[in-house]
Amino acid sequence: MNKAELLKRLEDIEWEDFEVKTAKSNLPKNCWETVSAFSNTAGGWLIFGVRQKGKKFEIIGVDHLEKLEHDFLNTLNGQKFNIKIRPIAKNYNFNGKRVLAFYIPLAKNKPVYYNSLSNTFIRSGSGDIRVSKEEIDAMYRDQSFGIKSGEVIESLSIESLSSVSINRYMQYMGRFNPTLAYNRLSEDEFLNKTQVIVDDCVTYAGLLFFGRQDAIFRYFHDFRIDLLEIPGTSYKNASPRFTYRLVEQENLWEYYFALFERITQKVNQAFTMTKNGFASANFPHVEALREALVNLLMHADYFSSMKSRIRIFTDRIEFMNPGRFPKPVEELIRSDISIPRNPILAKLFRLVRLAENAGFGFDKMINGWNSYNQKSPIFQNETDYSIVTFNLEEHGVSEKTSEKTSEKTSEKTSEKTSEKTSEKILQTIEKNHKVTINNLAKHIGVTTRSVERNIKKLQDAGKLKRIGPDKGGYWEAND
Numbered sequence: 001m002n003k004a005e006l007l008k009r010l011e012d013i014e015w016e017d018f019e020v021k022t023a024k025s026n027l028p029k030n031c032w033e034t035v036s037a038f039s040n041t042a043g044g045w046l047i048f049g050v051r052q053k054g055k056k057f058e059i060i061g062v063d064h065l066e067k068l069e070h071d072f073l074n075t076l077n078g079q080k081f082n083i084k085i086r087p088i089a090k091n092y093n094f095n096g097k098r099v100l101a102f103y104i105p106l107a108k109n110k111p112v113y114y115n116s117l118s119n120t121f122i123r124s125g126s127g128d129i130r131v132s133k134e135e136i137d138a139m140y141r142d143q144s145f146g147i148k149s150g151e152v153i154e155s156l157s158i159e160s161l162s163s164v165s166i167n168r169y170m171q172y173m174g175r176f177n178p179t180l181a182y183n184r185l186s187e188d189e190f191l192n193k194t195q196v197i198v199d200d201c202v203t204y205a206g207l208l209f210f211g212r213q214d215a216i217f218r219y220f221h222d223f224r225i226d227l228l229e230i231p232g233t234s235y236k237n238a239s240p241r242f243t244y245r246l247v248e249q250e251n252l253w254e255y256y257f258a259l260f261e262r263i264t265q266k267v268n269q270a271f272t273m274t275k276n277g278f279a280s281a282n283f284p285h286v287e288a289l290r291e292a293l294v295n296l297l298m299h300a301d302y303f304s305s306m307k308s309r310i311r312i313f314t315d316r317i318e319f320m321n322p323g324r325f326p327k328p329v330e331e332l333i334r335s336d337i338s339i340p341r342n343p344i345l346a347k348l349f350r351l352v353r354l355a356e357n358a359g360f361g362f363d364k365m366i367n368g369w370n371s372y373n374q375k376s377p378i379f380q381n382e383t384d385y386s387i388v389t390f391n392l393e394e395h396g397v398s399e400k401t402s403e404k405t406s407e408k409t410s411e412k413t414s415e416k417t418s419e420k421t422s423e424k425i426l427q428t429i430e431k432n433h434k435v436t437i438n439n440l441a442k443h444i445g446v447t448t449r450s451v452e453r454n455i456k457k458l459q460d461a462g463k464l465k466r467i468g469p470d471k472g473g474y475w476e477a478n479d
Contacts, residue, residue: 061097
């Protein structure tokens with residue numbers, strides 16, 4: 001930061017990463033709160049020699065610049081703080097008035113505090129706030145970022161996993177990533193290769209992804225990914241409080257399908273045909289929501305007392321997750337790094353092509369949603385949780401859906417959506433009698449489970465018949 005940049009910052013009123021102190025002759029006691037806050041939040045500049053009067057700032061300079069600098073740096077390198085802090089130090093001369101500036105970096109291991117754990121602060125707006133015990137606990141859990149969920153549970157073996165979920169996963173992997181070498185592994189080889197099982201014991205990640213619900217509840221007593229549909233823009237103006245709540249699912253793999261199907265009912269998926277007569281599969285806004293959902297499932301802090309939740313209001317969809325993003329959002333958007341909180345979960349989603357191999361998830365969310373209503377998602381990164389919000393004001397929830405406020409009418413909306421899916425299935429099959437379930441799902445923009453359910457309804461109604469085996473057979477649609 002040069003002199004011009006410093007003067008420009010002084011023209012602003014609110015800063016999250018910039019704080020001024022008078023410090024004419026001595027270091028102010030509250031400067032240590034700011035050091036802690038910057039270390040625990042996103043880093044920032046601490047300036048000595050500037051006085052604030054209301055909304056105006058005056059450069060007054062410091063006396064004994066060398067002594068103040070020496071005392072400050074020695075304190076950060078001494079015993080006052082629980083870790084050694086290495087700031088960047090600069091000084092400026094404004095017509096004989098000397099100003100000291102220190103850049104306090106974001107700490108790799110948090111919490112950072114002075115004298116005692118109770119002196120742990122975070123930055124909020126332009127102020128330093130003392131954190132709660134729950135926030136401190138979240139910081140300590142973040143020290144094991146990428147490690148904790150990979151630990152084994154010695155008392156659990158493969159019997160604690162759902163064979164139905166594992167079989168469904170491996171079938172899905174064979175459909176959507178058929179050339180993957182993992183498809184040639186046996187079930188036991190696959191579970192060991194992906195570290196769902198290590199030394200005959202289930203890992204926390206493996207339990208969350210494939211576990212039986214009763215086994216999961218033994219270690220995660222309140223396991224749930226909560227989805228509520230709220231008939232208003234807030235709980236305050238919603239009556240009733242919600243019109244739909246997703247029922248509990250067995251594990252994360254089962255939650256993914258139930259959540260994705262419900263979420264995508266709330267956005268317009270325009271049905272368009274290509275020149276060859278097939279449905280267009282280009283739904284970038286749906287991919288944006290899918291990315292947000294998968295990120296929620298694979299990056300959650302499952303050891304927090306807070307639980308992941310999705311709230312569908314009439315004007316927005318909110319994905320709230322326990323656990324903050326691993327780096328400031330701006331840095332994650334700017335770069336292509338990928339730092340999964342739960343690497344085993346991330347790998348399992350990537351093997352079935354539901355997650356990116358590199359850190360392009362933010363681009364997919366931003367660009368995909370921008371193409372839908374010219375608005376970008378809003379990313380909120382707090383000490384112990386994060387929120388991604390998709391605004392629905394332009395398109396989003398239809399007027400009919402927004403006006404319905406009872407569970408009964410919510411079910412009718414679901415039935416209409418199912419009817420439209422069935423119609424699209426028949427339209428696509430009329431163009432290609434050998435189309436696969438995999439391609440139907442891609443063309444229509446729904447899950448394979450949704451396609452299978454609607455095909456079953458069509459077959460029961462006598463509107464659709466399968467001739468021959470799964471491989472080599474074809475569909476026959478009846479009027």
